[in-house]
Amino acid sequence: MLRTALAGLRAHRLRLLLTSLAIMLGVGFIAGTFVLNDTVQAGFAQRVTADAGKVGVAVLPAKAEGTIPREVLERVRALPGVTDAQGLIRASAPVLGKDGKAAGNLPTTALSIVRGPLDRTDVVSGTGPGTDDGAAVLDENTAKAQGFRIGDTITVLDPGQGRHSFRLVGLIDTGVDQMLAYTGAVGFTPAVAQRMTGAKGFAEIDVAGTVTKQAVAAATGGSYKVKTGAELADDLARAAGVETKMFTLGLLMFGVVAMMVAALVIYNTFNILVAQRTREMALLRCIGATRGQVFGSIVLESAAVGLLASVLGLLIGYGLAALTLTVLAAFDAPLPTDAGVSLTPVTIGIGLAVGLAVTVCAALLPARSATRVPPIAALRSQPEERTFRAGLVRAGFAALFLVAGLGTTGAGVFVLEPGEASLFVVMAGGALTFLAVLILGPVLVRPLSAVVGWVPRRLFGVPGRLAVDNSGRNPRRAATTTVALTIGVTLMTLITVVTASTRLTMTVKLDEQFPVDYLLAGQERDSVIPRSVAEELRGRPELASVAQIREVEATVAGKRADVGTYSGGIEPYVTAGSMKAFGAGQVALDDVTAERLGARLGDTVTMRTRHAGTVALKVVALLDGNQSSLPPVTVAEQAFESYFGAVPDSRVMVTIADGVPPERARAVVDAAAAPYPTVQVSSSTEVRGQFDETLDMMLMIITGLLGLAILISLLGIANTLSLSVHERTRESALLRALGLTRPQLRRMLSVEALILGLIGALVGVVLGVVFGWAAMRAMVDGALFTAPVAQIVLFVVLSGVAGVLAAVLPARRAARASIVGSLATG
């Protein structure tokens, strides 16, 4: 029996290849994801291990934002066995770009570059600052983005906004530090770093020598974290790897979708193969093969296919990962791409197991139906066509899943508060509904093909009519084929709908929230804009309104909160109470903050202030946090001044006067902000543009990833058609004998594929739109809904075209077959 199964496989190499392609791609994707993850993690580990070799013991602040005072360093230096101990400074110091504005959206992080054995800086070109207080180094990316080269002079702001010039002597690699990758890094000698950042202490103390962790811990007291070099390396690698893990998980989800589609394709292929080999199975049964043996031979065949496909898939995955790493390296992604790409035993194990399990499981049902073939079927000259009846059980299950699915979705949308929980509920509902569609598929195919086939039936004459009938002829097979495509199209439509709706929702919200043309703000949300800027702008005729917001951090009702005030016309979006006659002793809270502080309308909360001690404030209004642009805790302007003094503005919002061209208004605003390098000007169109770009990017990536699932489902259509063609060889020959021309025969098969593609796409579009709407409702309160009709129509058209493309080869083969030969062989 083993030999029979294997010989069957050998004899049908092409069929085997086509079948395995689906699994191959799925396994390739999953394996590739793992290889990518392994390589990046190995890269992180490599780098931090090299660093950690230099450090014997490291002292870190207990809290992420905390620092270590200098005397701790002195205590550590005095310990026996310490050959060297260095404090590292790490704090903001904005580097100015060539336009005189602070570089990047976040202030650059300044680092102290120590000398001696504890120097962990990776200088990639030039030199470190050494002892030269007039020298600085920059990270490669910032230098590249701002166009700085070694030998250039760079300007850096100190905490008092004073400008200092440095000679750029070298470029450094920030390595695995994701934080530095975002902010950029500038390095100075330790003394300069201290001066430029005004840091009150060290971010880390590195110790070299034979001293033990325990000794250092004893010397520093209990308020700091003390780690060995190896522990530090592990932590750094883990922190760096967290994002990679999330990314890997995200990719794996697409891998799972691809494998699901592949499973459907395999299921269908084996079903058809079994149907076609009915007589072969019957012959085996006649000459004494038991049901178990027939079952075993199919399962064995699927195992062989699965194993081969998985092995090839692993190779594809390896190639994919290598390619991705090359591309990432070319784009200077902040990831280590230089570690050797390798297939680890775990990856190989997972790849093989997933591929094998999916293939064999998908083949189990077909194998079972193979055992149902009666031996007498070997004596029939024409294999019976299996008829399909919609059974009560099927209807019952479908109804059950449909009710459960829609019910769950409805609960997620209408009952639960929008948020993560309700999104998960909607997702579960979606999965249940999809199962219902899967079960109902065979019932839906015939009516759907009648609807979809209405046009082809009239347009293509007899071939069209035959094609429409053929597409509904084996509803079970057609349903499985199209469902594979439906998965891809559903997800694609869903993502499109969600993206478009998000865009619409956000645009409307931005217009409400950002009813201004220009926003002036610092790099961080701190108050850095001198009030003179707003005052100067207020005097300009080009501008219609100028509003200011000031914020400080203070303790309110025992908790830290952003307290602020505003001046100028701002719509406060009051949900309860009133801000009319807003004055001293009163406060407005946004709803989230009110909940956090446990304060309700009419309550009195206490606040510790800088100048007026602790004051009691009455909550007179609650604000809609999603809409309001006011600080979370808002007090009246005069009162704020008396509590916290003359704080500069944190944000200035400007609208253009009617009839003034935007360029002129922009020039006015830019001129006012020019003297203050850290004050950045953004316009609402810019913000929207950035937002749109992010959305478009996301949509593109997701579409690309889902493309894999769609590709696999198209393989499924091609496979189903070519097997159907094979099955209907005799019938096709009969049609040809009766006068159907070759082009007509080809057209017939193309139309059949078109109909299958369209059915799959239509079901997918309906599910995608409905669940896109549900997901939006579940995610965002008051979300607006829009379905991008053009894009969705495009999906349907593309699915149809892809179906026709999938039919090209099978149709060619059918048309080429000789009439006499085909009629003779049964």
Place this chain on the structure above:
Amino acid sequence: MTLIETRRQAPPAVVATDLTKVYGQGDAEVHALRAVNVSFATGAFTAIMGPSGSGKSTLMHCLAGLDTATSGTVHIGDVELTGLSDRQLTLLRRERIGFIFQAFNLLPTLTAEQNIRLPLDIAARQADEVLFDRVIETVGLRDRLAHRPTELSGGQQQRVAVARALISKPQVIFADEPTGNLDSRSGAEVLSFLRASVRELGQTIVMVTHDPVAASYADRVVFLRDGELVTELAAPTPQSVLDTLVRLEA
């Protein structure tokens, strides 16, 4: 005692008693077999003949345990088929019955030799190499063993099928129109092999055919009409078979 005499005294290989087969129900009821009583002697070559729709194929299916009779019993040797489970029937086929079909006899993916050995492989039994050699010699396939069915002529394919049926030494071989798809020369060859296997190997063969020439190779011909056994002929010739058929059709 000669070999022939020994066989004459052996119990029959297959016995059918009051075999009835009804398809459909009510108005659509069709009696394919009406209380057929027939037995097939061990070591004999018997042909079943009859006009189309006479029930000859149904009879064979019921005898071979491929189809279940509505009433009546079938014995293969000392085993009664009625009431056997699917698994028991399968094992019975494996141990005691060989098949030769009109078409699609061979697995296209296996070589001739693999096809011949298939029943033994399925049963995980060792081949009797002496018998294998003798069978190959008898059917004259020695130089074709490594070929796939598509590389063989129709006659050669059918000879492979005959060899496959012989290799497991079944109690009885059922042949369903074994020459139906062959030209007359290949057909004659295959029939000669069948007859030779009866004479030389002592094989029992039951063959369904509608060709009087094919039937004339048998030791005995039984005639069916409308599901009933009507007559039989010993030591048939093509002419005597044809005459009987013409009489039946009239």
